Amino acid sequence: MTLARITICIIYSAGMALILSQVANAGTILYPPDSSMFIHSPAVVVIRGSSEDLETVQVTNSTQDGKRTQPDVNLAPAVKDIIHVTIPLERGVNNISFEVNYMDHESEQLKLSILYNPAHRKLAEVPVGFEPHIFHDGNLPASCATCHDMNIIPSETLPDTPTQSPCYPCHKRLTQRKFVHGPNAAFHCLTCHRQGSAGFKLVAQGDTLCFLCHVEEKSLFHRKFIHGPVSTGDCLVCNDEHSSDYQFMLRNKINSVCSDCHPKSGYVNHPVNRHPVSGVPDPLRPGRELSCTSCHNPHSSDVSQFMFYRSKSSFSICSECHAK
Ligand code: HEC
Ligand code: HEC
Ligand code: HEC
Ligand code: HEC
Ligand code: HEC
Ligand code: HEC
């Protein structure tokens, strides 16, 4: 071999090695897939850096309306070359870019688009190009299974403490709100989700699921006059199935839950002129504020207009609070 050919050869293989090393070392977003739709915020993004000397990640989020933010992200400490970034989402399309920085001062850019539509799944519209994403598709992806475990042994189906559940490390945020729904306090997820099914499908649909346990409430929800969403079994338009920052597992403050469907403007001077609907104590329920449900039973009633079952008609309700 001539010297020239050897030199070319060396340059060539060095070049290849460089290209190969760039390919092998490029950082990637392991989860979620690009163009996923989320109905909950924050989103957890799992990044594999190009090397283990990963130091920090900076996040910039440009939303649909041109707003650019550098959100407060929660960076779990990197485990080897893996880092989990928890990002609060803005309503609509989030174009998120990550600047991954390494200890040797190198850095690289990664990009991801997420649609955040915080409606109940049933009400959420999915624009073209975005897809609701089903994560559990049989087994855990290999890239997660190196650290996370999904082999549910029988003693973990109804664990004594949350941390014994294989669901806990990834889903602990689902129960980190003020009020936690009964079965979730101990991570009894598999009372409602079918073990091993794709997407952990529910064991029953609509209110049938709820009445598996809330047997006593069933008759209370089916008095003579039944509220619209209750009659169609849509418990979850008002209640959250996992946990909530509002009492009674509501998705929002009581009056805001109601005004989603009964626009608020009509109920400021309601039921009579200058009557308050909030902001004063409820005379019948010590410690609670007056609200729509001080007078209306949200589920059903023997009195029309869903009046609280104490009163015999919508007129006699006044004297429950106002002594004659
Ligand atoms: C190198 C190890 C490792 C790999 C690989 C890994 N994780 Fe994790 N993950 C962890 C650790 C450690 C935690 C923190 C657990 C805890 O706090 O109990 C965690 C937490 C999480 C959380 C909860 C984060 C939070 O703050 O709420 C989610 C979601 C998650 N992982 C998803 C995934 C997914 C999806 C994959 C695969 C794409 C994956 N992880 C791959 C180690 C890993
Ligand atoms: C009381 C029944 C019930 C229990 C217990 C329950 N879930 Fe759910 N879960 C539901 C229902 C209902 C949905 C909504 C499904 C839909 O909208 O299609 C859901 C949806 C989900 C979703 C997708 C939507 C979201 O909120 O992000 C996740 C993730 C989830 N459940 C995880 C869990 C985990 C983890 C546990 C255990 C801590 C658990 N669930 C316990 C009823 C339950
Ligand atoms: C490796 C982490 C990990 C573990 C372990 C895990 N999940 Fe999930 N799960 C996810 C991620 C990521 C999603 C996607 C939605 C999200 O980001 O919250 C998801 C979504 C879901 C959904 C919504 C449907 C779907 O497949 O997208 C349900 C229901 C659910 N998980 C239940 C469970 C239950 C029950 C367990 C325990 C038996 C469990 N998960 C264990 C990471 C995990
Ligand atoms: C596996 C059993 C189980 C299932 C299924 C179940 N729940 Fe519950 N739920 C409970 C337990 C246990 C409590 C706590 C009871 C208590 O504190 O009195 C509870 C409490 C609640 C509360 C709070 C009541 C209060 O006074 O604050 C609401 C609201 C609720 N559930 C709604 C639902 C809805 C909606 C569904 C259907 C999606 C459902 N539950 C399905 C077991 C269940
Ligand atoms: C998901 C939508 C939805 C939500 C949320 C909702 N409602 Fe309703 N409501 C309806 C529907 C549908 C009807 C039936 C309308 C009809 O029959 O004309 C109804 C009817 C009523 C009626 C009786 C009207 C009549 O003329 O008889 C009252 C009172 C009422 N709702 C109060 C409330 C209160 C209080 C809340 C909050 C706790 C609430 N609603 C939340 C959908 C909703
Ligand atoms: C102090 C008691 C009281 C409070 C608080 C109250 N209501 Fe009413 N509401 C009534 C009475 C009484 C009627 C029947 C009035 C009538 O027949 O004209 C009524 C009627 C209704 C109706 C049916 C008639 C209509 O206007 O469409 C709806 C819907 C309704 N209320 C929703 C609400 C909502 C939403 C709130 C909370 C923002 C609320 N109410 C708070 C007493 C109350």
Ligand code: HEC
């Ligand atoms: C659940 C209890 C409750 C019921 C039922 C109720 N009210 Fe009231 N009402 C209140 C409270 C609380 C106030 C505010 C009192 C205060 O500010 O000290 C109030 C205030 C009023 C006021 C004074 C408004 C003002 O500031 O000028 C009138 C008038 C009134 N109510 C009439 C009625 C009539 C008519 C009915 C029946 C249709 C009725 N109320 C049903 C609790 C109730």
